[in-house]
Amino acid sequence: xxxxxxxxxxxxxxxxxxxxxxxxxxxxxxxxxxxxxxxxxxxxxxxxxxxxxxxxxxxxxxxxxxxxxxxxxxxxxxxxxxxxxxxxxxxxxxxxxxxxxxxxxxxxxxxxxxxxxxxxxxxxxxxxxxxxxxxxxxxxxxxxxxxxxxxxxxxxxxxxxxxxxxxxxxxxxxxxxxxxxxxxxxxxxxxxxxxxxxxxxxxxxxxxxxxxxxxxxxxxxxxxxxxxxxxxxxxxxxxxxxxxxxxxxxxxxxxxxxxxxxxxxxxxxxxxxxxxxxxxxxxxxxxxxxxxxxxxxxxxxxxxxxxxxxxxxxxxxxxxxxxxxxxxxxxxxxxxxxxxxxxxxxxxxxxxxxxxxxxxxxxxxxxxxxxxxxxxxxxxxxxxxxxxxxxxxxxxxxxxxxxxx
Amino acid sequence: xxxxxxxxxxxxxxxxxxxxxxxxxxxxxxxxxxxxxxxxxxxxxxxxxxxxxxxxxxxxxxxxxxxxxxxxxxxxxxxxxxxxxxxxxxxxxxxxxxxxxxxxxxxxxxxxxxxxxxxxxxxxxxxxxxxxxxxxxxxxxxxxxxxxxxxxxxxxxxxxxxxxxxxxxxxxxxxxxxxxxxxxxxxxxxxx
Numbered sequence: 001x002x003x004x005x006x007x008x009x010x011x012x013x014x015x016x017x018x019x020x021x022x023x024x025x026x027x028x029x030x031x032x033x034x035x036x037x038x039x040x041x042x043x044x045x046x047x048x049x050x051x052x053x054x055x056x057x058x059x060x061x062x063x064x065x066x067x068x069x070x071x072x073x074x075x076x077x078x079x080x081x082x083x084x085x086x087x088x089x090x091x092x093x094x095x096x097x098x099x100x101x102x103x104x105x106x107x108x109x110x111x112x113x114x115x116x117x118x119x120x121x122x123x124x125x126x127x128x129x130x131x132x133x134x135x136x137x138x139x140x141x142x143x144x145x146x147x148x149x150x151x152x153x154x155x156x157x158x159x160x161x162x163x164x165x166x167x168x169x170x171x172x173x174x175x176x177x178x179x180x181x182x183x184x185x186x187x188x189x190x191x192x193x194x195x196x197x198x199x200x201x202x203x204x205x206x207x208x209x210x211x212x213x214x215x216x217x218x219x220x221x222x223x224x225x226x227x228x229x230x231x232x233x234x235x236x237x238x239x240x241x242x243x244x245x246x247x248x249x250x251x252x253x254x255x256x257x258x259x260x261x262x263x264x265x266x267x268x269x270x271x272x273x274x275x276x277x278x279x280x281x282x283x284x285x286x287x288x289x290x291x292x293x294x295x296x297x298x299x300x301x302x303x304x305x306x307x308x309x310x311x312x313x314x315x316x317x318x319x320x321x322x323x324x325x326x327x328x329x330x331x332x333x334x335x336x337x338x339x340x341x342x343x344x345x346x347x348x349x350x351x352x353x354x355x356x357x358x359x360x361x362x363x364x365x366x367x368x369x370x371x372x373x374x375x376x377x378x379x380x381x382x383x384x385x386x387x388x389x390x391x392x393x394x395x396x397x398x399x400x401x402x403x404x405x
Numbered sequence: 406x407x408x409x410x411x412x413x414x415x416x417x418x419x420x421x422x423x424x425x426x427x428x429x430x431x432x433x434x435x436x437x438x439x440x441x442x443x444x445x446x447x448x449x450x451x452x453x454x455x456x457x458x459x460x461x462x463x464x465x466x467x468x469x470x471x472x473x474x475x476x477x478x479x480x481x482x483x484x485x486x487x488x489x490x491x492x493x494x495x496x497x498x499x500x501x502x503x504x505x506x507x508x509x510x511x512x513x514x515x516x517x518x519x520x521x522x523x524x525x526x527x528x529x530x531x532x533x534x535x536x537x538x539x540x541x542x543x544x545x546x547x548x549x550x551x552x553x554x555x556x557x558x559x560x561x562x563x564x565x566x567x568x569x570x571x572x573x574x575x576x577x578x579x580x581x582x583x584x585x586x587x588x589x590x591x592x593x594x595x596x597x
Contacts, residue, residue, distance in 0.1 A: 042459070044463035046464050056497075075471055141471060170461040173461065
């Protein structure tokens with residue numbers, strides 16, 4: 001408090017998980033850290049990234065794999081990005097057109113990933129034989145949506161790009177694309193599944209948290225040199241975002257926060273649908289009652305915002321897996337360096353926030369409550385497993401890739 | 406050269422297109438419809454694609470370009486590393502450009518420069534329009550304030566205007582601001 005650290009500009013896409021920067025600004029958490037936040041809304045990840053790379057913004061709300069793809073120079077010249085803060089885990093869902101949903105998932109409940117996958121495999125083969133492969137939409141080639149969806153499909157014996165087609169659909173058009181039959185299903189963040197459900201265009205069959213219980217989703221990305229230049233305000237921003245996360249998960253604030261996020265300058269959407277997502281409730285089908293799914297979105301507990309290096313490494317393995325490129329130890333190192341636990345630690349050292357002792361962990365190895373070693377405070381992690389029970393050990397990336405179908 | 410302009414704003418696409426039409430040896434295609442965008446672009450088979458930064462379909466088109474790398478004419482975002490400033494200018498103007506592999510930068514640059522100028526010109530047009538609309542609204546407010554003064558103080562229109570001008574001069578404000586205050590006060594006092 002006290003020092004004026006100036007203005008930071010943050011780019012975002014109108015999605016519920018852009019909540020922390022928005023609330024840090026609206027509730028004065030940024031101001032309390034001496035920061036003034038300017039938020040710039042865009043309509044595509046490509047534009048959010050362009051603004052970040054060409055200096056229109058200091059930091060950006062970004063799909064995690066895109067931060068790694070940009071660093072490795074996929075699709076454009078490499079530009080090193082740094083992630084000192086994870087904006088949240090999970091919060092996406094898979095919505096199928098109603099006729100397809102009825103074939104693969106019982107009504108009124110979220111499906112069981114193995115059962116839905118097995119039933120979907122049958123439909124996929126039928127459609128492939130008929131020369132009309134199933135087509136599923138994701139929001140970006142380098143998105144957690146794409147990697148989580150593919151992970152699930154492959155584990156259920158469905159080969160993406162061979163048995164079914166995966167295409168990119170912009171989030172605001174997901175409901176349209178389902179309705180028009182351009183896609184048979186979508187994997188997208190909120191509020192866009194709910195918008196499709198409300199319009200009767202489809203039914204939610206799975207939450208991404210059912211595929212990986214603690215899957216990394218959006219991150220706060222900086223250009224590496226900008227983060228180095230603005231290290232002090234960047235650390236102040238980490239503290240402001242943590243405060244926003246604590247506020248966001250408190251049920252007392254859900255109504256007020258949903259109303260803020262719904263405003264025209266932010267999501268420009270329905271406060272009712274947004275409130276459902278932040279309270280972990282999902283209306284699965286039009287006309288039904290919302291069901292509760294614990295930790296649908298995960299923004300604060302268990303040091304959720306800590307940028308585990310192992311998460312970046314998992315994302316890199318999936319990039320290699322789906323681009324069918326060779327695993328490169330050099331690329332793996334550069335990918336791992338994108339996540340910056342050192343900045344997160346230095347920002348929160350001496351505050352009441354718990355800090356893990358390690359910077360990397362075996363992902364998906366916990367099936368119950370586990371107390372972990374810390375640098376400060378206490379952390380008890382809950383189950384973080386993948387639905388197929390395979391754990392990811394960052395000590396052996398190539399071995400992990402060989403384990404996967 | 407075949408140039409596709411993808412813009413959901415038909416009027417902006419027209420302004421850009423008009424500028425590029427002056428170029429020799431260029432065929433222009435304007436795409437404003439979102440549905441079937443990828444098929445349309447595939448049909449046009451462009452050398453250059455210009456797209457506004459606000460277009461939600463950018464990620465969809467980039468995905469198509471990435472996949473089409475296996476095809477005969479791969480397209481990529483135009484990133485001329487020798488000239489970062491030009492690219493920054495195009496981002497500032499709000500236009501992104503995608504270029505078929507193998508086109509020489511000296512053939513692309515004049516087209517991109519022109520597109521950037523037209524995007525900026527369109528932004529200026531819109532700013533002028535917004536300003537003109539603002540002025541129109543101001544004039545209406547001043548008229549309303551004059552009527553309030555004429556009715557409540559039984560003075561003529563020139564006298565009412567003189568009163569507004571005097572108050573503005575005394576307070577170092579614009580006449581429109583004083584008029585706004587009169588209208589607001591009148592509403593608060595129960596007027597219409």
